[in-house]
Amino acid sequence: MDYISNTPDDERIMLDRIGLRRMEDLAQPIPEKLRLKNFRVPSGLSELELKRLFLEKAKMNWDAALHSSYLGAGAYDHFIPSVVEHIVGRSDFYTSYTPYQAEASQGMLQAIFEYQTMIAELTGLDVSNASLYDGASAAAEAVLMALSIQEGRRKILISKTVHPSTRRVIKTYLSAQSVEILEIPYDPLDGRTDLTALKVLLTDEVACCVVQNPNFFGGIEEMAKIAEALHAKGVLFISVVYPISLGLLAPPGEYGADIACGEGQSLGNRSLFGGPYLGFFASRKEFVRKMPGRIVGQTHDEKGKRGFVLTLQTREQHIRREKATSNICTNEGLCALAASVYLATLGKSGIQEVADQNFQKSHTLSQRISKLHGYHQRFRAPFFNEFVVETQKGVSLLEKRLHQRGILGPLPLQEFYPELKGCLLFCVTETKTKRELDELIQVLGL
């Protein structure tokens, strides 16, 4: 099946019009020597065969719709109201192009303008862009933006409690530049950024500091205290946040973050084995001309009617080329649309209720686990919906038992933090039922 509309008759008429005889003649602009003689990919499939193939592969995977999952760590299993995927599945949205031609794209532009409004509201910051690739690359773009604002400062700080992948992506983004990256250790009892160590590292060479909240271990950081220490040295504060938690926790704008970004997958997007997700990105107003990515702005037409356009485009690569604020061309428009529909559907009360349920259910589980023999809470910091448990039972034995019962997770931390041998990261979202938690407790108690 190749989706080509022209028939052999069409081919003949069209070839004739352009003065060629055979379809093979269409290769004329390609030098003979470069024309492919032997090309081998699998033969084409009919629609039915393709569906069978994908069903067969899908059946080999364990999907969280059929398996209890306690995995979080940057990708979350949240309930998605049906309305979200129905809207995103409208082909007027998903088969449209980037809205450069504003008059033909008012629907998407308005939806993104509303998305920007909701992200600004959720983060408590002034302005949001139209989204970036994912949370990790958004954090890297935030660091690049901070380096550009803080001209001359060539050191950056990252807390070790920031997601290991985010730290790796930031390092990759900076690898061809002369920037020194310093990691702030965490308090081994508390599981949060070590404030004393942070203060020692603060100098006037530091451009910015990246802290995640809740952090990779689920702990809620003392963001206001960190902000105060950073601003005293003129250091920009980049806060990486989990948007669902903002229904309950203080927003970045309130505690003095200069840039807030994070993984937006939890807002109405499936976990889908790592992507596509969206990186949301907001900052204080005065930095808007340094922002990466697309931004939608309100304007009016010649009759005075309100309309929306991509704006501040002189920041971008298609105008500025090598002088652009970023090389980004695509945002994650459709994922941002899903996030908007999700936030609109939940609304003011829903975001608080979802956050509360995550808090309630995860604390129920954590308290129940603490009562089991051979388990204890690794860190004493308050948490949102993820927490670290240390066990004397042997992680691989436990994993085997959980696997036998068809349970996904929790995540062993040793691979990411060698010092956290025997530690497991649990995530509990609103999707978990008491029955599932009972089963988990039973397996852990064996």
Place this chain on the structure above:
Amino acid sequence: MRPLLFEIGSKGRKGYSLPPLESPRKEVSSLIPPHLLRKKPPLLPEVSELDVVRHYTSLSKKNFSVDANFYPLGSCTMKYNPKVNEDVVKQIGFLNLHPYQKEETVQGVLEVLHDLEKILCEIVGVDAFCIQPAAGAQGEFAGLLMMHAYHSDRGNPRKKILVPDSSHGTNPASAALCGYEVVQVQSNARGRVDLEELRRLLDQNVAGMMLTNPNTLGLFENEVLEIARLVHETGGLLYYDGANLNPLLGMARPGDMGFDIVHLNTHKTFSTPHGGGGPGAGPVGVKKFLSQYLPTPRIVKEKDAFRIKNDYPKSIGKLTAFYGNTGVLLRAYAYIRSLGTVGLLRTGQHAILNANYLLKGLEAFYEVAYPEMCMHEFVLQATRQKENGVRALDIAKRLIDFGIHPPTIYFPLIVPEAMMIEPTETESRQTLDHFIEVMKTIAEEAEKHPEHFHEAPLSAPVRRLDEVWAARNPVLKWEKKPREESPVATYSS
């Protein structure tokens, strides 16, 4: 226009439901110190499910899309997005897979992704692929970081990247992100890389050259082998910007032309939906001598199982948090498997056939920038029309009134009043004939009633929008009270 979400709804209105808690409530402030909590709830909309559905349905109708409109948007390859590709991904077994599940619970998806990498190698003629980059521009960034790592291993990362003056804006922007100085290579009178100029610019400081082939003028760089020889002679690498791969499918391969690094845009060549500006995917492929630098993790086959491996000390690192845009890549795989060898070849051929047919039909009414056989796209110029005061922008806006998405305009930058047209292979001869008719009508109008054009579009939900005002007075979110300086009098629909 439709009112904003924030302008509809009522206090206390809800559009969702959640099951009640099954355990006794815990007091939040007893477990989290109050200073860490939110004080005021976020002012999100308060709307019903029906409000949401009506709102977004109304917005969706104010949008052009491939499903509803012809989109001859040059260099964007707006081909049809097959429905089955949506269905096969949106099923249990893919949708709710967590990236940190144990390998044995995700063998099906790993097999598909691994096979996709293998097939992409065959399509473009390289030895290894990594599917992680989330978009073409990130693929470019990954490719240039590999170039940087390769040269650094040889003792000197080098300083410069060459790009043709017709290149996409992402090329120089990605090079700058890698710390490279960007040097532009002029095109010759035939719209190709000027070899004399290239020889003059090449030296030991050039890390490599980025090239799109066919280039953004829709012309095949027929001296590409000589370009590759020259770049390699001074120790540089040749980078393939895959934005225009579509017409080469089954007909020629960048790897055979001497390219060392390649990125692809699945949302162009492999039919994954553009989504109103993403998500895309930008897999990056390399020749064997560069494979150790690819981003990690890599998906490998060991005995009969697929594994996720991180142990590549020479790797440039990671671009996204996990493995890339899996959902997009699965659609690309579905597309490639549907087409197969014959379908891919026919795709390349029909992309060229449709473009040349359009070119032939339009050359009487518009100036052709480079009058010769093109590949998948070509560039017209509104220079004749401009004499009457009608610019490429005006023609673009007028096309909206005919229900056709405008072509790419004012790009490539080296062609004045450029209109870059790419029909893609999925359009029928009738659609192309209709477009020719419309463009002919517009050309006649431009001669007889040029004054009409400045009003266009007349049939869109809004008339021409003031982009200059938007950039000078940024209003980037809704606020309760309209700003005083805004000339928008009311917020009614």
